[in-house]
Amino acid sequence: MKILNTMPSDDGFFMPAEYSKHYGCILIWPHRRDSWQNGAYAARRAFKALIEAISKSEKVIVCARYDDYDNAREMLPPEVRVIEMNSDDSWARDVAPTFVTNGKEIRGIDWGFNAWGGLFDGLYFPWDKDNRMARKLCDMLDKDSYNMRSFILEGGSVHTDGEGTLLTTEECLLSKGRNPSMTKQEIENTLCSCLGVKKIIWLRRGIYHDETNGHIDNICAFTSPGEVVLAWTDDKNDPQYEISKECLNILENSVDAKGRKIKVHKMYLPKPVCITAEECDGLDNMDGEPTRIPDERLAASYVNFYISNGAVICPQFSDDNDKRAVELLKELFPDREVIGIQSRDILIGGGNIHCITQQIPFFDKEIK
Amino acid sequence: MKILNTMPSDDGFFMPAEYSKHYGCILIWPHRRDSWQNGAYAARRAFKALIEAISKSEKVIVCARYDDYDNAREMLPPEVRVIEMNSDDSWARDVAPTFVTNGKEIRGIDWGFNAWGGLFDGLYFPWDKDNRMARKLCDMLDKDSYNMRSFILEGGSVHTDGEGTLLTTEECLLSKGRNPSMTKQEIENTLCSCLGVKKIIWLRRGIYHDETNGHIDNICAFTSPGEVVLAWTDDKNDPQYEISKECLNILENSVDAKGRKIKVHKMYLPKPVCITAEECDGLDNMDGEPTRIPDERLAASYVNFYISNGAVICPQFSDDNDKRAVELLKELFPDREVIGIQSRDILIGGGNIHCITQQIPFFDKEIK
Numbered sequence: 001m002k003i004l005n006t007m008p009s010d011d012g013f014f015m016p017a018e019y020s021k022h023y024g025c026i027l028i029w030p031h032r033r034d035s036w037q038n039g040a041y042a043a044r045r046a047f048k049a050l051i052e053a054i055s056k057s058e059k060v061i062v063c064a065r066y067d068d069y070d071n072a073r074e075m076l077p078p079e080v081r082v083i084e085m086n087s088d089d090s091w092a093r094d095v096a097p098t099f100v101t102n103g104k105e106i107r108g109i110d111w112g113f114n115a116w117g118g119l120f121d122g123l124y125f126p127w128d129k130d131n132r133m134a135r136k137l138c139d140m141l142d143k144d145s146y147n148m149r150s151f152i153l154e155g156g157s158v159h160t161d162g163e164g165t166l167l168t169t170e171e172c173l174l175s176k177g178r179n180p181s182m183t184k185q186e187i188e189n190t191l192c193s194c195l196g197v198k199k200i201i202w203l204r205r206g207i208y209h210d211e212t213n214g215h216i217d218n219i220c221a222f223t224s225p226g227e228v229v230l231a232w233t234d235d236k237n238d239p240q241y242e243i244s245k246e247c248l249n250i251l252e253n254s255v256d257a258k259g260r261k262i263k264v265h266k267m268y269l270p271k272p273v274c275i276t277a278e279e280c281d282g283l284d285n286m287d288g289e290p291t292r293i294p295d296e297r298l299a300a301s302y303v304n305f306y307i308s309n310g311a312v313i314c315p316q317f318s319d320d321n322d323k324r325a326v327e328l329l330k331e332l333f334p335d336r337e338v339i340g341i342q343s344r345d346i347l348i349g350g351g352n353i354h355c356i357t358q359q360i361p362f363f364d365k366e367i368k
Numbered sequence: 369m370k371i372l373n374t375m376p377s378d379d380g381f382f383m384p385a386e387y388s389k390h391y392g393c394i395l396i397w398p399h400r401r402d403s404w405q406n407g408a409y410a411a412r413r414a415f416k417a418l419i420e421a422i423s424k425s426e427k428v429i430v431c432a433r434y435d436d437y438d439n440a441r442e443m444l445p446p447e448v449r450v451i452e453m454n455s456d457d458s459w460a461r462d463v464a465p466t467f468v469t470n471g472k473e474i475r476g477i478d479w480g481f482n483a484w485g486g487l488f489d490g491l492y493f494p495w496d497k498d499n500r501m502a503r504k505l506c507d508m509l510d511k512d513s514y515n516m517r518s519f520i521l522e523g524g525s526v527h528t529d530g531e532g533t534l535l536t537t538e539e540c541l542l543s544k545g546r547n548p549s550m551t552k553q554e555i556e557n558t559l560c561s562c563l564g565v566k567k568i569i570w571l572r573r574g575i576y577h578d579e580t581n582g583h584i585d586n587i588c589a590f591t592s593p594g595e596v597v598l599a600w601t602d603d604k605n606d607p608q609y610e611i612s613k614e615c616l617n618i619l620e621n622s623v624d625a626k627g628r629k630i631k632v633h634k635m636y637l638p639k640p641v642c643i644t645a646e647e648c649d650g651l652d653n654m655d656g657e658p659t660r661i662p663d664e665r666l667a668a669s670y671v672n673f674y675i676s677n678g679a680v681i682c683p684q685f686s687d688d689n690d691k692r693a694v695e696l697l698k699e700l701f702p703d704r705e706v707i708g709i710q711s712r713d714i715l716i717g718g719g720n721i722h723c724i725t726q727q728i729p730f731f732d733k734e735i736k
Contacts, residue, residue: 002446066434066454066497069504078370082507085452086434129434136437139450140508 002144003135004107007193013100013107014196017162017222018307019333021362023106024059025308026137027051028090028356029072029082031065034124034291035089035349037282042345043090048075050306050313050346050353053339055079057310061360063087063133083140088115088130091351093217094154096358097134097145100196106363108138109146109194111153116212117177118152123211123350124286141360151190152178156215156355158191161222164257166197171205171214178213199257203247207231208240210299217354218301220247223265223332226256231301232266240269267328270319273300279348292348304352305329307359312336315343315352369507372475372514375561381468381475382564385530385590386675387701389730391474392427393676394505395419396458396724397440397450399433402492402659403457403717405650410713415458416443418674418681418714418721421707423447425678427728431455431501451508456483456498459719461585462522464726465502465513468564474731476506477514477562479521484580485545486520491579491718492654509728519558520546524583524723526559529590532625534565539573539582546581567625571615575599576608578667585722586669588615591633591700594624599669600634608637635696638687641668647716660716672720673697675727680704683711683720 008014027047030036036043051060055077063085064072072082087095094116097108113131115122131149138145159167172178173187182190188200206214219231230247233240251262277294285291302325305314312329316322322340329338346352376382395415398404404411419428423445431453432440440450455463462484465476481499483490499517506513527535540546541555550558556568574582587599596619600612619630645662653659670693673682680697684690690708697706714720 001441001449069500073369073503073507081369081510082504084454084504084508132437135441136450136452139441140452142449 001139001142004144004146006146008100008107008109008146009193009196012102015098015100015160015162016361017160017225018359019222019224020162022058022309023360023362024061025054025306026061026063026092026096026358026360028087028092028095029062029064029068030090030349031068032089033284034286035283037279037345037348043349044071044075046341046343046345047356049341050356051076051080053311053313053341054306054308054357057308063092063137085133085136086129087133088124088127090349091156091355092358093156093355095130095133096137096155098155098195099359099361100194101361101363104363105143106361107144107146108134108141109148110134110138112149112151113154114152114177116154117175120177121175121213122177146194148194154212154215155358156212156217156351158195159216159221160195160197161225161256163225164198166191166195166200167203167220167222167228168200168216169203169206169214169219172212172216175213197257201250201254201256201262203250205243205246207299207301208238208243209297211350215355218299218304218352219244220251221303221305225258226260227263227265227332229265229267229303229328229332231269231303233269238272265328265332267302268321268324269302270300270317270321273298273317273344273347275348298347299350300347301352304354306353306357307333307336310336311339313339313341313353315347316340317344317347318342369503369510370512371503372512374514376468376475376477376514377561377564380470383466383468383528383530384729385528385593386727387590387592388530390426390677391728391730392429393422393674394429394431394460394464394726394728396455396460396463397430397432397436398458398717399436400457401652402654403651405647405713405716411717412439412443414709414711414713415724417709418724419444419448421679421681421709422674422676422725425676431460431505453501453504454497455501456492456495458717459524459723460726461524461723463498463501464505464523466523466563467727467729468562469729469731472731473511474729475512475514476502476509477516478502478506480517480519481522482520482545484522485543488545489543489581490545514562516562522580522583523726524580524585524719526563527584527589528563528565529593529624531593532566533593534559534563534568535571535588535590535596536568536584537571537574537582537587540580540584543581565625569618569622569624569630571618573611573614575667575669576606576611577665579718583723586667586672586720587612588619589671589673593626594628595631595633595700597633597635597671597696597700599637599671601637606640633696633700635670636689636692637670638668638685638689641666641685641712641715643716666715667718668715669720672722674721674725675701675704678705679707681707681709681721683715684708685712685715686710
């Protein structure tokens with residue numbers, strides 16, 4: 001693995017859309033006792049269901065800590081590769097490399113990671129194991145790695161359409177816990193140089209009470225060039241209403257890099273999902289303080305789906321809108337199976353299906 | 369990775385000779401402070417020289433513990449893959465899988481490993497991290513793994529000619545610390561079923577004072593079908609003399625699986641190599657006891673070379689016979705470069721170049 005200090009777009013590399021063909025997908029086996037209730041066993045069952053769904057149509061690589069390797073190997077089907085790798089937590093979207101391609105080969109971007117805000121408002125300390133994962137994953141895959149550790153970014157805070165447009169939120173990328181010394185224009189320039197995009201559409205805020213400072217991947221996602229789904233509620237008393245409405249206004253008044261207007265599909269949220277006292281009892285304290293308190297609202301959203309080669313895998317919350325989300329995705333992805341996964345045990349950790357996955361784009365040479 | 373409970377030879381798989389074409393080679397970055405003096409820094413320089421020599425003609429994969437990854441990545445050239453993997457020590461020959469092939473694909477054998485003798489006369493406790501490595505390496509390479517954990521074997525205790533013959537020593541394979549409940553015949557049968565061999569040539573003992581219970585790979589090695597090098601001394605006062613003479617007698621009275629007589633090339637040993645008091649001072653105690661004592665004789669032998677695709681890499685001890693060993697290998701491997709590596713800092717750990725390498729045979733599909 002070469003560690004590169006050039007910029008991907010200068011080398012002819014860009015980030016393909018998630019709905020482009022994949023080689024496979026990376027996940028991290030959950031273990032952290034202050035993130036995942038009851039020693040992560042319920043979360044592991046949810047991860048397993050997701051991994052089985054993804055591995056039907058693409059290769060899955062699961063990173064497991066030394067102590068968890070045997071458990072992961074036994075729980076997961078043989079076609080899944082389980083790889084020993086140390087981690088602080090299990091959010092592959094945010095700590096695995098963002099892969100870029102020039103159509104012939106892929107390389108990984110090794111962003112700086114500071115647990116969603118570092119010492120300003122990060123979610124845990126330390127985060128050194130997570131911050132080392134992207135480079136090690138490139139090494140493991142025998143791919144070169146762009147050294148962008150001086151720029152803090154999580155994969156969940158950007159979505160691209162593969163045709164020059166990037167979606168993100170100001171709440172996250174302009175937060176004081178990320179790159180406070182950079183101007184918005186400097187951040188735009190960095191995203192353009194790294195991901196090969198030409199136009200950035202900035203939404204203001206993400207899902208209400210999302211502890212990632214409003215990652216884009218929980219509120220709005222491209223489903224094809226020029227089309228997005230947006231998390232939505234008609235309930236004006238829900239603080240989410242104003243947020244989603246503001247997003248809609250921005251999207252309806254934006255054009256993408258190709259000059260297209262954006263078609264917005266409203267994706268109705270479930271009723272507010274809150275953690276129970278019993279669930280909180282299954283979570284270890286962190287530095288003596290609880291990470292969740294009973295009745296705290298979780299950032300549940302159907303937008304946090306993962307697009308695999310053969311399927312779209314969508315969170316389900318035992319809510320009346322579960323089916324509506326699945327039906328919408330069927331309409332938008334007519335060539336893919338739409339699979340719903342009960343994901344409450346992932347949501348308790350603070351994210352959902354998209355947050356725990358990171359796709360590896362397909363390229364013409366077989367991966368190592 | 370599938371974990372297989374069949375026998376390789378029943379599936380049409382066999383172990384190719386080391387001089388067959390390789391995909392690459394596995395090593396483990398040294399770290400153990402009671403094996404490698406001064407925190408393993410001198411050993412790391414020797415490993416680096418070896419790795420650079422091997423990587424000229426085949427892929428090298430280096431396993432490093434989490435804490436050592438950054439150091440290994442910085443010291444090693446970019447074409448080397450550094451992989452995070454926990455280990456007790458750094459003897460890839462003995463803990464990495466023994467690979468078998470059917471000509472189209474490769475699989476790894478996951479032998480039981482008990483640190484060269486377990487609770488009977490093993491060299492350290494515990495050895496669980498080492499014992500888990502073979503399976504994890506298969507998983508990392510996306511290759512299936514034969515579960516042979518119930519049979520204790522180290523890769524350094526067997527050499528094959530790739531044409532049905534296996535060389536080993538009674539001192540090691542019949543030792544009480546390996547498989548004491550099995551008869552010699554049962555051990556033969558297991559080796560034949562696992563490695564696809566038909567004839568086993570048993571030498572009696574290995575190199576004098578070799579703490580592996582006389583691994584074959586330090587005393588005798590195939591250089592081509594029907595030809596071996598044998599560690600040799602003409603000094604009748606050296607306890608090695610009787611051992612080597614006994615080996616010679618056995619070899620001269622053996623035929624291989626193809627009915628050929630064995631041609632033996634004497635490979636003259638260096639003068640006895642002993643550890644100094646200063647070197648001992650750089651080694652941590654183990655459980656309160658020193659692992660080496662000053663003036664202890666080390667099992668130095670030129671036979672512990674590694675055959676890469678383009679080279680034969682041979683230990684050197686700053687001895688008058690260094691050059692003689694290199695010249696013999698040049699004669700026996702006319703198509704390969706012969707590279708000498710000063711290996712005293714590896715020898716102090718208890719083995720040499722062959723002990724810290726494990727080849728991955730070439731096969732027609734590219735490795736993952």
